[in-house]
Amino acid sequence: MSTWVQDVEDISRETKTPGLTGRVHIIGLGNAGTFIAHSLASRQSPPPITLLMHQASFYHAFRRKKRSLAVNYNGLDDNRTGFDVEVLHDKVWHRIPSKDEQLEANEDPDVLESAEDVPEEEGHIECLIVCCKSYMTEKVIRGVRHRLSPDSTILFIQNGLGIIEKLNKEIFPDEKSRPNYMQGVLSHGLKKQDSYKVGHVNVGSLILSPVVTGQTPLIEAEKDTHWAPTTKYLLRLLTLTPSLVATADTPAGILQYQLERLAVGCVLGSLGAIHDCKNRELLHNFPVSRTMRLLLLEISSVICALPELRGIPGIEDRFSPERLRRLILNVASNRPEDTSSIRNDLHYQRNTEIDFLNGWIVKRGEELGMKCVLNYMIQQLVLSRMYIINHREASAVPIDFDNVILSGDKSKDD
The missing domain is CATH 3.40.50.720 (NAD(P)-binding Rossmann-like Domain)
Incomplete structure (x- = not known):
């Protein structure tokens, strides 16, 4: 070497x-x-x-x-x-x-x-x-x-x-x-x-x-x-x-790997954060499956229309809604105990990467003349959850532990 x-x-x-x-x-x-x-x-x-x-x-x-x-x-x-x-x-x-x-x-x-x-x-x-x-x-x-x-x-x-x-x-x-x-x-x-x-x-x-x-x-x-x-x-x-x-790899090759990971993050990452759950809890859940399919219809449409990928054979098959769904289910099945990084960021009151996941799909969709309303809603739900958590923490009443008398304790005046 x-x-x-x-x-x-x-x-x-x-x-x-x-x-x-x-x-x-x-x-x-x-x-x-x-x-x-x-x-x-x-x-x-x-x-x-x-x-x-x-x-x-x-x-x-x-x-x-x-x-x-x-x-x-x-x-x-x-x-x-x-x-x-x-x-x-x-x-x-x-x-x-x-x-x-x-x-x-x-x-x-x-x-x-x-x-x-x-x-x-x-x-x-x-x-x-x-x-x-x-x-x-x-x-x-x-x-x-x-x-x-x-x-x-x-x-x-x-x-x-x-x-x-x-x-x-x-x-x-x-x-x-x-x-x-x-x-x-x-x-x-x-x-x-x-x-x-x-x-x-x-x-x-x-x-x-x-x-x-x-x-x-x-x-x-x-x-x-x-x-x-x-x-x-x-x-x-x-x-x-x-x-x-x-x-x-070539720039075209690595972009396709990035888009696959983007699709996984847009679904597992966002839904795991909104539902506050692990990957396994998103499996075999009919309402989640319906949401996933609708999300992937928008994601697939945007990816297949990207001008950067024009002329590359097999794009429609690789990024079809059904193939992306199988890819996501495979990730969730192989890593059932994993929790999304977005969920962890919300837990620790940090900003999230949602603008670079579902937000990117919304932005590129607008450039291509597509209205990705479901991805926009998912993006706003994550942002609103972050706002609620931060507001709840900021408005919490601090406890003065120095003046708390534990049960069973007696003051000197007794």
Whole structure:
């Protein structure tokens, strides 16, 4: 297996762009981010990896884990260390020295109580892997906007669609200053077990592809695709990382995988959140089945009419309502105890990804002249449920525990 150093040298020589460092920055250490960072660190020759954390508390929790990430395979923990860390404080990134660097400088690693104690880090970011929630993407990219350039490559591994279009509109309106984009679809079965620790439930894959922007047919647009050196390096690095089981696909190919996952999220994710239930409770439920069929009629109509997929054979069959229904039922049957991420976000009073799921179907449907009224209703039901939960929590009367007398207790005045 080639080393990352050799990959950097080969790509620098091929593209005549010396100066690549090969460093990979990762934002979002949920299940996907933790697994990818751990997998890169597990290579025989791991590249330099920097974990970007938006709060000092995240780093303190990471330090309590001895600055390690863990993946549990078949009941056994595999711990990996050697990560560099940067923490955001007052809109400035600060690099936390590794434990080895601190010991060499005769510093106590436990004295770093806040990001104010460490030097600023404003270096250029070559390769950035974004694994945070879709609704957080714009915020986190703004935090590193000044460190990105047209030579940078951003890989998005997230649920939903429409994220890149939003970034282009809000942050990168100028095509000449825009970084390069890649997207990935991760199908490994992962389950969070602890902070910075995930369980590997079943083997999947990571499908990768550079992004072709615009709504022209992808089978025509991808012919003229020119890959940046950082894109080539990141794609080679990930596909040669064994535990990721990563493969490269065309933009048209990966979009179809994304649309299948979108359909699953629009149905299982949204209905699971509205009904506040697990996947198994949506099975063999006639009212849910009727709702599912009506949702899929709209979803299928929008997908089959997308101009990006024009000219690709088999689209009508692959995204027919019946095939999507079987796909969704298969996911729910194989993962009966899973709960949707939207339901979890509502439980913890966080924003949801509904605008990038059913909301995306509504938006693209309007562009195509279709009224997706049922998907619009589902989107509004999730948003209204979030509003009710937040309003209920905000209006709760706090209890003054200091003045509560428990039954059986007697005051001093008695």
